[in-house]
Amino acid sequence: MEKILPIARELAIKAAIKAGKLAKHYFDKDKEISEKEHGDLVTMVDHLAEKEILSEILRHFPNHQIRSEEMGWTGEEGEWLWLVDPLDGTNNYAIGLPIYGVSITLIYNKQPVLGVIYDSHLEDLYIAEKGKGTSRNGVPISEVSTAFKRKGFRGMTVGWIQGHHVQKEARALDLKQKLDLTFKRVLRLWAPSLLWCMLARGDLDGIVLYNSEGDDLYAGILMAKEAGATVVDFSGNNFEGMNPEPYIIACNPKYIDDFLSLIGVPPGSRQHFNENIR
The missing domain is CATH 3.30.540.10 (Fructose-1,6-Bisphosphatase, subunit A, domain 1)
Incomplete structure (x- = not known):
């Protein structure tokens, strides 16, 4: 290698x-x-x-x-x-x-x-x-934002990525609305790789990805991780390797629990969430 x-x-x-x-x-x-x-x-x-x-x-x-x-x-x-x-x-x-x-x-x-x-x-x-x-x-x-400069969790700017095939799936729409109601701004650029770069350089506070395994995904994840982001699945497990149906949260490590709570996964049931979402 x-x-x-x-x-x-x-x-x-x-x-x-x-x-x-x-x-x-x-x-x-x-x-x-x-x-x-x-x-x-x-x-x-x-x-x-x-x-x-x-x-x-x-x-x-x-x-x-x-x-x-x-x-x-x-x-x-x-x-x-x-x-x-x-x-x-x-x-x-x-x-x-x-x-x-x-x-x-x-x-x-x-x-x-x-x-x-x-x-x-x-x-x-x-x-x-x-x-x-x-x-x-x-x-x-290595400027993954600590978000305090944006007045805490609710002042964050967060990226949203979903697969083309997701379309208007009810669960995805519900989660996107929850993000819209929680954060200062939710960006959907339709160019996911550039969202990952924004996270890596500190201009974005987090990314929520809903079932979007494109050819751009893994460069973006590596970009974010190597810049200091923690990347987990919706169960809170570190996201490693490849997954044909990924559900991902990426952000500064100190806010992972806040993101997981936001998507509605109590700590005691997180290990089961990824199986139930499909």
Whole structure:
């Protein structure tokens, strides 16, 4: 692993920046938009950016498996897996909202070890490596907010992420409303990777994620953890590895119990909550 990670880091950085600049170039041009399931969108740029990233990965690591947003799975299962979202925030991008990015994750034995997120419009580069911290444009960041500056728990700004397939599920709507009624502001950016970067740099106090296991997820989680956030499931267990149906809370460690209480899970029943929610 020690030999692979430095090469992987450099190629992921190169590929993310190249894909991000491509997206920014086409931002105010014809994007050839089409619709996928659940009202999700895809553009010509998704495919062009994906091609750039995948060709870079395959040139260096032809035997690695890849799961990418548009092309799906390629390669045979092994120790190494790349997750690629070439244009996270396509729905924003399609309507001219400049909140979109690139997310590349390297997984080793089902554990994220490298995450690269590029905020394409602002040209900000975020890198997280397991055990080595998170950086923004080469400067280390560990600014997960302690929230006192926002006048306590109810003064927080919190991010909300839900899977496209969740749609208007009653339990999700109830939880989102509870967050809206509790916190100063609840953001749903439709570009989850950028929400994770906001948490890592201290501009967001927490994230609540409801059943959203996209190709952008694990880079974001690694970014937040390496910047000092605690990431747990709705039962209060540390979130590790990969999960096809994740329910997650991420925030400063001192507020985990407050978040868990907010979602309605008494301490004595937390170990059962994730089984009951489905």
